[in-house]
Amino acid sequence: MSDPVFLRPLTAPDADKGQAVVFGPDRALLLDSGRSLAPWTIAYKTYGTLNAARSNAVLICHALTGDQFVASSHPVTGKPGWWEIMVGPGKPIDTNRLFVISSNVIGGCMGSSGPAETDPATGETYGLSFPLITIRDMVRAQAMLIDHLGIDKLLSVIGGSMGGMQALQWAVSYPERVVSAMPIACAARHSAQNIAFHEVGRQAIMADPDWYGGSYYSRGTQPSKGLAVARMAAHITYLSEPALQRKFGRTLQNKGGISFLFAPDFQVESYLHHQGMSFVDRFDANSYLYITRAMDYFDLAADHGGILAEAFRGAKTRFCIISFSSDWLFPTAENKRVAHAINAAAGNVSFVDIKSDRGHDAFLLDEPEMFATVRGFLNSVAVSEGVA
Amino acid sequence: MMALRPDLAAIAEMIPKGARVLDVGCGDGALLEHLSQTKNVDGRGLELSQHNVNACVARGLSVIQGDADTDLGEYPSQVFDLVILSQTIQATWEPKTVLGHLLRIGRHVVISFPNFGHWKVRLSLLAHGRMPRTQTLADEWYDTPNIHLCTIADFVDLTQTCGAEIEQALALTPEGTTRSMEARAWLPNLLAEGAIFVLRANNMGSGI
Numbered sequence: 001m002s003d004p005v006f007l008r009p010l011t012a013p014d015a016d017k018g019q020a021v022v023f024g025p026d027r028a029l030l031l032d033s034g035r036s037l038a039p040w041t042i043a044y045k046t047y048g049t050l051n052a053a054r055s056n057a058v059l060i061c062h063a064l065t066g067d068q069f070v071a072s073s074h075p076v077t078g079k080p081g082w083w084e085i086m087v088g089p090g091k092p093i094d095t096n097r098l099f100v101i102s103s104n105v106i107g108g109c110m111g112s113s114g115p116a117e118t119d120p121a122t123g124e125t126y127g128l129s130f131p132l133i134t135i136r137d138m139v140r141a142q143a144m145l146i147d148h149l150g151i152d153k154l155l156s157v158i159g160g161s162m163g164g165m166q167a168l169q170w171a172v173s174y175p176e177r178v179v180s181a182m183p184i185a186c187a188a189r190h191s192a193q194n195i196a197f198h199e200v201g202r203q204a205i206m207a208d209p210d211w212y213g214g215s216y217y218s219r220g221t222q223p224s225k226g227l228a229v230a231r232m233a234a235h236i237t238y239l240s241e242p243a244l245q246r247k248f249g250r251t252l253q254n255k256g257g258i259s260f261l262f263a264p265d266f267q268v269e270s271y272l273h274h275q276g277m278s279f280v281d282r283f284d285a286n287s288y289l290y291i292t293r294a295m296d297y298f299d300l301a302a303d304h305g306g307i308l309a310e311a312f313r314g315a316k317t318r319f320c321i322i323s324f325s326s327d328w329l330f331p332t333a334e335n336k337r338v339a340h341a342i343n344a345a346a347g348n349v350s351f352v353d354i355k356s357d358r359g360h361d362a363f364l365l366d367e368p369e370m371f372a373t374v375r376g377f378l379n380s381v382a383v384s385e386g387v388a
Numbered sequence: 389m390m391a392l393r394p395d396l397a398a399i400a401e402m403i404p405k406g407a408r409v410l411d412v413g414c415g416d417g418a419l420l421e422h423l424s425q426t427k428n429v430d431g432r433g434l435e436l437s438q439h440n441v442n443a444c445v446a447r448g449l450s451v452i453q454g455d456a457d458t459d460l461g462e463y464p465s466q467v468f469d470l471v472i473l474s475q476t477i478q479a480t481w482e483p484k485t486v487l488g489h490l491l492r493i494g495r496h497v498v499i500s501f502p503n504f505g506h507w508k509v510r511l512s513l514l515a516h517g518r519m520p521r522t523q524t525l526a527d528e529w530y531d532t533p534n535i536h537l538c539t540i541a542d543f544v545d546l547t548q549t550c551g552a553e554i555e556q557a558l559a560l561t562p563e564g565t566t567r568s569m570e571a572r573a574w575l576p577n578l579l580a581e582g583a584i585f586v587l588r589a590n591n592m593g594s595g596i
């Protein structure tokens with residue numbers, strides 16, 4: 001175990017960077033593409049204490065631009081953890097009771113092997129020579145981390161959005177190791193519309209002259225404008241029309257009126273600009289390409305003869321699926337489709353749709369009904385597994 | 389634990405320990421919770437109201453939001469020991485299809501419903517010439533969820549149409565007391581305010 005390596009210098013030198021495991025050449029990570037990674041690194045962070053029976057471990061999987069800093073401040077931005085509202089002592093995912101593990105996905109840029117890291121074979125930054133990865137590859141890497149930590153079974157695998165895809169993949173890939181899974185605001189496949197939005201983001205990055213075919217690292221640049229546009233377009237899909245209307249409406253930045261210029265006139269424009277610009281300070285553009293691609297490739301049914309229920313045949317995992325009524329990126333119907341497929345395979349599944357106008361982002365926000373669901377479900381799983 | 393609604397308590401009495409149970413229209417999960425705590429059943433629920441579903445899941449029950457009329461087709465055959473449908477069949481659009489699915493999904497089906505053949509109902513219609521309103525059927529005709537009311541005799545006919553065998557038939561009072569009845573006789577159809585039937589599909593053979 002060692003400190004994870006970061007692409008950019010940390011703004012806070014004393015920041016908690018979490019931990020990392022380096023797997024040597026004898027422990028290669030085999031990838032769906034047929035390629036493999038060796039040696040490779042997975043960076044992670046834990047919260048709470050593993051009990052003597054090793055039965056209270058919960059894995060939290062992060063979304064597209066998330067990281068292992070679920071419930072502690074981000075070492076680059078200094079901002080609170082992305083799910084502090086959900087994870088911590090006395091929180092719905094209670095670290096007084098549970099041992100929470102969260103790792104940075106393979107392909108990411110917070111210490112795990114990814115395009116911004118150095119290729120040990122060449123001593124150069126990987127860039128686009130990093131192999132394409134899939135959600136299943138991310139999960140395979142996490143399973144090796146869990147092995148390394150000496151944990152056989154996970155009490156729960158929990159995640160929203162791309163994290164939910166990983167939770168589903170975990171239950172399908174390692175059914176005997178996953179007691180319960182909570183896929184939140186996700187789907188068993190990426191839809192055509194979602195792939196389309198991702199392609200807009202990728203094209204924006206690749207159209208930036210500072211991208212240099214992915215090898216911008218040695219030039220001391222990064223495709224900030226392209227990455228910011230990608231983030232802006234994506235951010236719209238995380239909200240909802242009513243939420244945007246409620247938050248911004250047509251309110252102008254300058255009370256004096258419109259400027260008859262292309263500078264941001266509307267508050268919603270400034271907001272998006274801010275979202276774009278603050279994102280490039282903490283995220284690698286190539287990582288964005290790789291991870292969006294992994295999401296696009298995700299289709300659980302395709303791996304099982306096109307029949308989703310087949311993916312869950314014989315599953316002993318208890319599932320709890322949560323969707324949000326105004327999420328149009330991963331709509332209620334897509335979440336429900338997964339619940340029905342698990343049902344059709346005679347699996348054990350709960351399905352909760354939460355009424356909210358905050359769109360896809362709702363899973364990161366203060367949604368009391370989500371908290372009650374997570375708390376109730378986890379408690380019932382913990383009790384049935386004898387976790388005190 | 390809150391006291392169970394009398395008709396649900398009567399059903400709970402009939403469920404064997406450790407059974408695998410699907411409660412269709414499980415409401416706030418009171419019966420499922422009771423069964424899991426007192427009889428160690430492996431329980432699942434299907435419930436129309438999302439509000440109720442969320443409450444069930446927060447209580448640690450395995451429940452999904454869905455509609456008995458449209459979503460029972462998703463369930464595989466013969467995976468539950470018992471399927472329960474309490475006070476709901478009269479509110480479905482297609483009772484015959486629903487009953488068919490229940491018999492397919494469960495080895496046994498426990499079903500309860502208000503008896504529209506009860507003497508008070510008959511007398512009310514005869515005396516007032518208006519749609520009867522009773523203790524168990526309290527809504528006005530235009531806002532009742534009960535769109536397919538039936539009598540015990542009607543229901544017995546439906547079980548035959550669906551190829552179901554009646555394993556047990558009980559008369560049910562609003563207070564939840566039950567007594568065994570001869571479902572095909574005319575008197576129980578006049579005297580029972582409600583009924584609980586235990587059915588099984590008779591084309592499956594006893595081995596299933």
